[in-house]
Amino acid sequence: MILKLAVLFLLLRRSSVALQEDDLGFTYNGFQGVNMSLDGLAQITNNGLLELVNATKQQKGHAFYPHMLHFMNSSTGSVYSFSTTFVFAMFSKLTAVGGPGMAFIIAPSRDFTDALPGSYLGLFNATNRGKSSNHVIAVELDCIKNMEFDDINGNHVGIDINDLKSIESTPASYFSDQENRQVNLTLFGGHAMQVWVEYSGSQRQLNVTLAPFDAPKPTIPLLSLNIDLSPIAVDPMFVGFSSASHAFDVNHYVLGWSFKMNGKAKELTLSQLPKLPRLGPKRKSRIYSIGIPVIGVTLLLVLVFIIHLIMKREKKFAEVVEDWELDYRPHRFKYKDLYIATKGFKDAELLGTGGFGKVYRGVLPTSKTEVAVKRVSYNSRQGEREFVAEIVSIGKLRNRNIVPLLGYCRRKGELLLVYDFMPNGSLDKFLFDQTTTEMKLNWNQRFRIIRSVAAALLYLHEEWEKVVVHRDVKSSNVLLDKELNGKLGDFGLARLYDHGTDPQTTHMVGTLGYLAPELFKTGKANPSVDVFAFGAFLLEVACGRKPIEPQASEECAVLVDWVISYWAKGRILLTVDPKLGMDYDVQEMELVLKLGLLCSHSIPTVRPHMRQVVRYLEGEVPLSELTLVFLSAMNNLCLVS
Template sequence: MASGLLKTLFILVILSFASCKEDGSFVFNGFRGANLSLDGFASVVPDGLLVLTNASNLAKGHAFHPKPFKFKSDSTPGTTLSFSTTFVFAIIPKYSYFSGHGLVFVVSHTTDFSTALPSQFLGLFNFSDNGNASNHVLGIELDTIPNSEFQDINNNHVGIDVNSLNSTYSTGAGYYDDSTGAFQNLTLASSVPMQIWVDYDGEDLQLNVTMAPVPMAKPNKPLLSSIVDLSSVMMDSMYVGFSSATGVSLSTHCVLGWSFKMNGIAEPLDYAKLPPLPRLDRKHKSQKLAIWLPLTSCALALLVVATVVLVVKRRNKYAELLEDWEKEYGPHRFSYKELFRATKGFNDKTLLGSGGFGRVYQGVLPSSNVEVAVKRVSHESRQGMKEFVAEIVSIGQLRHRNVVQLLGYCRRKGELLLVYDYMSNGSLDNFLYDETRPVLSWAQRFRIIKGVASGLLYLHQDWEQIVIHRDIKASNVLLDSELNGRLGDFGLARLYDHGTDAHTTHIVGTMGYLAPELAKTGKATTKTDVFAFGAFLLEVACGRRPVEPSAEGQQVLLLDWVLENWKRGTLLATGDPRLAGDFPVEEMETVLKLGLLCSYPSPDARPTMRQVMHFLDGDSTMSDLPPSYTSVGILSMTQGEGFNDYMMSSSSSVSHMFELSGGR
C-alpha cells in the first residue's frame, strides 16, 4: 500500500507541477521537482515557489530551462521561429515605498551572466556590454525603478529589450479591459501575483506582450504590440528563463508558474496548483522562550549570564547609531557589521587612500560578493544630520553610466560611512601624475572627458533635481576596468529643485577649481561646477595640476599659463608633453579652448553642460574667445576674502568636508 501511495504521489507531482514535452514546450504549475538551471540568489523553496532574488542588498539571480530550444527555421534559413510563453510573477518589496529593480523574461544564447551587475542592469549586462549586438538577448522587462541612462519612462513599466536595457518599446504596467476598452493600471511591486503573456509571430515579426492580474483571463488587446525583427538576435539554439536584481532596495522577486511553447500557444497555467506567496508579517516566536527561561536551573543561569556578557561585548563592537527618522531609509542603510566584515575589519591592507576627507577602504559585501569602496568620515555634530542623510539617500537614486553610484551609508558613534561602487583603476589623477602608471592616450583622455561631461549634464539638467557636485577634479574622477571615467565622491554635493536657487553658504572645494564669485557670495551653483570642470579639462589636456609652485616659490595657475599661450598663438604647446603630439589637433584645441571658456571670470559667460556636450560631440562649433579675456588671478584675489578658513592645499579637499550646520 505504501509503495502504491508513493507511486501515485510521484505521478501527481509530474503531472501537476512540471512537464516537458518533445514538441518544444513545457509547463510548470509551481516548480517543486522542476529541473532548472539556477544561479546567484535564485532558489526553489519547498512549496514550489521560484525565488529569483530575496530581500538582500545588491542581489541577482537567474533561472533558466536547462536545455536550449531551436529558434531558427531549417526550411527558411535565417527566419526566426514563432514562440509563446506565459508566467505568473510577484514582486514583494520589504518596504512599501522602495522596490528592487525588477525582473526580466529572457531569451539568450547563454546562461552565463556572471559579469552582469546586480543593480539597474537587472542581472543581464554591465556598463561595458549593455547595447552590444553580440549579446543576442531578448528581454521582456518588468521594471520598478526609473533609470534615466536607459530612458526609462517611469518606475512601473513593461519594456521590450533587445541586447540592451534601453527598451525598444515600453509602456506603463496595466491591461485593457475587454468590456470597456479602458486602460487599467497595475502596480508591479504590489506583492500580488500578476500574469504576463509573450507571443511572437516569426512570419509577421509581431511581438505582443499582455498582462493581467491573477486569475483574470488573458485580455484581448495586448499591452504592447510591435514589429520586432529578431533575425539578428536569435541564434539557432537559445535558452529561455528569468533574471532579476535588487540593487540597494530590498525586494523578493518570485515566479509562481511558467508555460512555454515553440510554434504554438503556450499551455494555460492551472492557478489552483500555483504555490502561495510568502507571508509579509511573520510574528516573533518568543512565547516558548518566555516559558522556558523561568524553568532553567542555576547552572544554566550562569551560562546565560556569560552569554549575555559576550553578546554585549559583541554588540558594542558593531554598535551603530540608528534613530527613528532613519527607518524610512532602511534599504540604503548598511549595518556596521556588514561593512566591518567586508573590509576585513577596516584592515590597512584594504586601505585605498586617505586625506582630510577621511579614509577609503576596499571591501567585498559578504551577502552578495559585490566589490565596494567604503569611506569613513568623522562627524562630531548631530546638527543637520537628518537633512544631510536625506540628501545622501536622494543622491543614492542617481543612475548614470558616468556617475559612481552611492549605494548607501552607515552611522556609528563619531563617524559616517559612505558606500560606493568600487572602481578597479582608481582615480584619474593617479594616471596623470604617477610615473609608474601607463600614460593615457589622447583617445582615452577624450573619452574620459566626454564621460564626465555627460555625467555632469545628468546632474545639472537631466535628473529630477539639480545636483551641484562642488568638488569636481581629477582625483574625484574614478576609472572602471575599461578606463571609462565616472564622477564620484558626492560628500560635498548639494541638491535642490529645478527652478529654485541654491542656498549653500559655506565655501568648500579645492584650490584651483574654485570659481572667483565664491569668494564674494559663498553660493555654489551649476556655474561654479562648470568653472571647476573647465579647470579639469585643462588638467587632463595639459597633464598639469591647476595650481603648481614655480621655481621662485610662487603659486602658478594652469589657467593663466594656458591663457597666455593662447594669446601668443602657442595654445597647442600646452598639451601634455607625454603625448608627444599624438593627438588630433582639432580635438585638442576644442578641449583647451573649452577649458578656458568654462573658466571665464563672469559666470553668465560660461556655457551650460548641454552646450559643453554639443561642443565635445562636434554638434556645435565654438566661437573664438574674446581678445579681452583676462584671468582674474584667482590666488591673489582670494587672499583674505574668506577662502583661507575653508581650504587646504591644492592636493586635498577642505578638512570640513561635511559642513552640516550651514551647508543647507
C-alpha cells in the first residue's frame, strides 16, 4: 500500500512539473540582477540594459534565458503555442547605414562559437547555413542589405529557418490603427521599439508585430506566416538573442523581455524599463552636427553611385571569352560595339523577329558599316565549342548569292550573329505585305531571285570545301539588296560536314511547311532536306502563298497538295499569284511550278540535286525533259499513296 502511494505521489509530482514547464513564463522589466547566460560582447550594464554588442568591430554577442524550455507537446508531437515581447534599440554612428542587426532566436544549443559576426548575425557560418540540422528559428531585425542572403533592403524584418535567407521578410514598419495606414520605421536610429512574436500551435501560424516604444500593439501584424514548427524544433531548446558587429560602430540593446509558453506573454511595464544611454558625443555646433555628416554622407553616396555606375557598365558589357576562342578572335565582335551599333538593341532598330531570335539594324561605331545583328538564345553548353566553330567556318563562305556572315559575339547564354545589312529586307515582305504599291515584285524579279537562291544552295552543297546544309531555306531568309537581288541569309541553324561523309543525327529544327518528311524519322540534315525546302520556296514565290495556311479550307491548307490538285486537273497555271495577273512568262512559270513539286517530293531519292535544279532554271535542259521527269515523279507519288 505504501509503495502504491509513493508511485502515485511521484506521478502527480511529475505531472505538476510538466504542467509548470508547459506554462512557463518570465518577465524582465530591465535586467538588473537577472541571471542570463551571456557570451561574446553581451553584458548587463549598470542601469540594467542588456547590451548585445558595442563599438568593438567584427565581434558577436549572445544572451539566453539560462534554462532549456520544452517546446514539444509529447502527446501530440506538435510545438506548443508561445508568445514573447521585447523592447530593443539599435544605434549606428553612420546614420545612413545601419550595419548588421540582431535576432530573437530559438535554438537547441547556446554554443555559437563557429558562427561568424557581421552579416551572419552570430548565428551561422558559410558551411552550416541552410542546413536542416541547425534547428534554429529566428526573427531577424536586419539593418544591412546582403545580396548573398537575398535581402530585400537595408532595413527589414524577416523570419529565418536554419538560414539567413528569410522565408518571409518585409521592410520595417507598423500599422497605425489611429491613422489607418502603414508607417515606416528605421531600425537603426537609436529609438526604442517593441516586438511581439506569437506562435499558435493549433493554427500553425507565426506572427511578428513591430511598433514604436510608446505605441500600442497594432491590430495587424507586420509578418504573418503559416508554418508548422514541429519539423524544425527539437526538445528542449533555448530562447534568447544574437547580434554581431561589423565594420561600423554599432550598439544593440534589449531593455525588457517577457516570454510565455502556452499563453500570452505578460505586457512589459514600459515606465520601469532602464533608460538608454545618450548616444553619440555632446551636442556640437550645427556645422559639426549637421554640415560635416551631410557632406560626408553625400560624398559617400556619390562615391557609391559612381562605383555602382562603373560596375553596372562593366557588367552590362561583360562577355564570355574562353581560351578555345582565341583562334576565332578575327571573327569575334565586342558586345559593346554591337550594343552601340544597335543603339542598345532598341525596338526602333528592330528589323524582324523569328522563331530563333530578333534581328536589329546597326552601324558599327568604328567602320560605320551597316550590319544586321541577330540575337540567338543558346543556353546549352553541350557542343557549344563545335557550334561556334561551325559558325566561324560558315563565316568563310564567299558567294555573291549569299549574305556574308561577318562574325559572332557570345555573351550570357546568348549568341549574336553579325551579317551584312540588306536594305530591302526579306523577300516574304514583298510577297505577303501589300500595304504599299512599292512592295510588289514582277515575275522577272521573282525568277531572278529564284535562280540566285538555287545558285547559293549549289555552292553550299557541292562547290565549297565542305557540305553546308542550311536547314532553314524560306522566303523570310532570302534578303534583297538595293537592286532587289536575292541573297540567301541566316545561317544560325546551318550544319556542315566533309564531302563524302554522312551527316550526324541532329536535333530536328526548321520551319513547319519547309521540313522534309524524312526528318521526322532520321533527324539527319543532308542536302536533300534543303532541296525539299527549296521546292516549297519555289511554290511560295510563284503562287504568292505560304506553304501552310492553317486558316484556309482543308483542300487549300497545304500549298503542295493544292498545286498538285490543280495539276491533276490540267490547270496548274491557275495557282499563279493573282497579283501577277497575266504578266509572266508561261514556260518559266510552268517550269517553276513543276520544279517546285518535284523538289518537294515526299521520296528523297526522287528529288533532283541542286546542280540539276540550276540546269533546269538556266534553260540548259528543255522543259519537255523536266516534264517527263516530273510525270515519273508524280506516278511514284501515286503508287506510294
